[in-house]
Amino acid sequence: MTWALVVRSLFRHPVRTALVVAGIAVAAALLLDMVMLSGGMERSFSRMLLSRGFQIRLSPKGTLPFDTEAMIPAITPILDDLRADPDVERVGPVLATSLHVRVGDSLLTLVGYGVDPAGQGLYELEAGADLVPGDSTGLLVSEPAAAAAGWQIGDTIRLQGRLDPQSARAEAERVVTVRGVVRFLYDARGQRSVGADFRVMQRLGRFPDADPASMVMVKVRADDRVDSVAARIARTHRTVEVNSVAALVVQFRSRLVYFQQLSLILATISLVVGVLLVGTILTITVSERIGEFAVLRGIGVRRARVVRLVMAEGAVLTAAGAIGGVILGLATARYLDAILTSFPGLPAAISFFVPERTAIAKAAVAVFVAGVAASGYPAWLAARAPIAETLRADAE
Amino acid sequence: MTVVLGQDLTKVYSLNGRQVAALRGVSLTIAAGEYLAITGPSGSGKSTLLQLLGGLDSPTGGRLELMGRRVEGLSDDELTDLRLRQVGFIFQRFHLMSVLTARENVELPLAEAGVGRRERSERAAELLAYVGLADRADHRATQLSGGEMQRVAIARALANRPALILADEPTGELDAATGAQILELFDRLHQDGVTLVVVTHDEHLAARVPRRVHLLDGRIDRDELATAR
Ligand SMILES: Nc1ncnc2c1ncn2[C@@H]1O[C@H](COP(=O)(O)OP(=O)(O)OP(=O)(O)O)[C@@H](O)[C@H]1O
Numbered sequence A: 001m002t003w004a005l006v007v008r009s010l011f012r013h014p015v016r017t018a019l020v021v022a023g024i025a026v027a028a029a030l031l032l033d034m035v036m037l038s039g040g041m042e043r044s045f046s047r048m049l050l051s052r053g054f055q056i057r058l059s060p061k062g063t064l065p066f067d068t069e070a071m072i073p074a075i076t077p078i079l080d081d082l083r084a085d086p087d088v089e090r091v092g093p094v095l096a097t098s099l100h101v102r103v104g105d106s107l108l109t110l111v112g113y114g115v116d117p118a119g120q121g122l123y124e125l126e127a128g129a130d131l132v133p134g135d136s137t138g139l140l141v142s143e144p145a146a147a148a149a150g151w152q153i154g155d156t157i158r159l160q161g162r163l164d165p166q167s168a169r170a171e172a173e174r175v176v177t178v179r180g181v182v183r184f185l186y187d188a189r190g191q192r193s194v195g196a197d198f199r200v201m202q203r204l205g206r207f208p209d210a211d212p213a214s215m216v217m218v219k220v221r222a223d224d225r226v227d228s229v230a231a232r233i234a235r236t237h238r239t240v241e242v243n244s245v246a247a248l249v250v251q252f253r254s255r256l257v258y259f260q261q262l263s264l265i266l267a268t269i270s271l272v273v274g275v276l277l278v279g280t281i282l283t284i285t286v287s288e289r290i291g292e293f294a295v296l297r298g299i300g301v302r303r304a305r306v307v308r309l310v311m312a313e314g315a316v317l318t319a320a321g322a323i324g325g326v327i328l329g330l331a332t333a334r335y336l337d338a339i340l341t342s343f344p345g346l347p348a349a350i351s352f353f354v355p356e357r358t359a360i361a362k363a364a365v366a367v368f369v370a371g372v373a374a375s376g377y378p379a380w381l382a383a384r385a386p387i388a389e390t391l392r393a394d395a396e
Numbered sequence B: 001m002t003v004v005l006g007q008d009l010t011k012v013y014s015l016n017g018r019q020v021a022a023l024r025g026v027s028l029t030i031a032a033g034e035y036l037a038i039t040g041p042s043g044s045g046k047s048t049l050l051q052l053l054g055g056l057d058s059p060t061g062g063r064l065e066l067m068g069r070r071v072e073g074l075s076d077d078e079l080t081d082l083r084l085r086q087v088g089f090i091f092q093r094f095h096l097m098s099v100l101t102a103r104e105n106v107e108l109p110l111a112e113a114g115v116g117r118r119e120r121s122e123r124a125a126e127l128l129a130y131v132g133l134a135d136r137a138d139h140r141a142t143q144l145s146g147g148e149m150q151r152v153a154i155a156r157a158l159a160n161r162p163a164l165i166l167a168d169e170p171t172g173e174l175d176a177a178t179g180a181q182i183l184e185l186f187d188r189l190h191q192d193g194v195t196l197v198v199v200t201h202d203e204h205l206a207a208r209v210p211r212r213v214h215l216l217d218g219r220i221d222r223d224e225l226a227t228a229r
């Protein structure tokens, strides 16, 4: 009986009810997006960094991995030392440099990664074959690079190293064969990258420093040994910056503080908008129907029941709005994510909005609780209307 | 048995700081099974008295007992429960819940009183048949004529078998023929032993009621039994 009254009362003004539900849905969608945004980047960042299980990064002193073009000099003794550590399972040096390849009569610029196939944490194989240790003529290519250059697996290519700034001629060249197509985990969308043996890439890069690396990825056997291994590396190798992924996430988080505050403020605003919407519409409805509530009270309906009737209307409105909001929020998050992740220079694997069940539940519950709370005032209005006076006024 | 015992009831409204005395000392006793009409000019306090008798409002002074129970000092919930179980109200403008069907309107006070679903629907069907609306049970209130709405309102007022039925100008919104049907229904209620108090301007109605209380300026001016004439 209560529900019949509640639902039919809402259907008495179907357009109005639909508009309010839509309004709540928009507020809830914004709230959900902001909740996803506030934690999403951090989570997807950490997920990306750990995607191949390497928990430690070595980078040039004073920098973060891939943050600058600086290099770690004299990497071989460091690698040897790391490989000798019984806690370390794999060591993956990475060297990034720019390369060129002639396609028709134009020169295509590529990002070249030097990797050690025995310990790489940089890519996932998508087609063809992986490099094997010691393969000094193999090449791995990213989908965008293959598409831009028109390469097939098995093609032979002449790679050109860094160009001399004066003559615009490459100082080193090498003929390689495409072995496989890979997805480089930290590439931006559409980035044209290739991968080859670490030593090959060192030679193509022709760096003035002997034996450089851009970064080293370290996989520790046991997760609980990560911090002690990182500390030990930092102690023995003073020329490198050593960070665990957890530490990188903390640094990343500190860069995101403003971002999180912003999303928190926007989330709060959307919640307030939802509360105002529900409060306003129910206050209007209750004043329109105040005579009806007085009649209910007059024929013996308790105050508590009247309160429940109005709160139930608020609950139905916000529940419908929250459901709509989750659908709308997920859809807009996907759309916004597509826009944001196509930003140049940003790894394609990073997401701004990560739809997590807890985030969705949090947002939906917050909207629902706020909506029900917002119906408190109109419920009180309905329940405390003086019966005799209201009926008399209603009869006039 | 005494259903209503009112002694020296007064009701003063304050309106913009001015005091309006609507009742100035009304004493009234109504026994079970009585059928009573309250008449009087507009503003004489008829509706005010009816609202006090039904526990819709409380008196400013005097003493009121309903079914032997003092009304003053009851909490809001106790007073609400009294209205639910002991009193049935019939309003000039019917005041049905417009989104509910006739049957649901009658079931409403039953549900509030905690009557089970099955018994509720049986009792509602019975009451709608009693007021001659068995075939309209599933119509929304808005789909009924004025006379039909008032009959649903009467069925609703009877739902919890109250000790007292109060009606404020029940035929005021109806044409003569429809009003007459309602009056016939009231006669039947009276024959069936229901205690009935009707406020009316309607001379026809007043004429057929056994006891007539005439109010004038907030006081009982005449209280006469038809048989005493
Ligand atoms: N809430 C109120 N505030 C102020 N004055 C009121 C209020 N209710 C009633 N009155 C006044 O009390 C007096 C009695 O009113 P009441 O409605 O009881 O008269 P009535 O006999 O029912 O009149 P009618 O036949 O026109 O319905 C009137 O003067 C009215 O203006």
Ligand SMILES: [Mg+2]
Pocket: B046, B047, B048
């Ligand atoms: Mg009146």
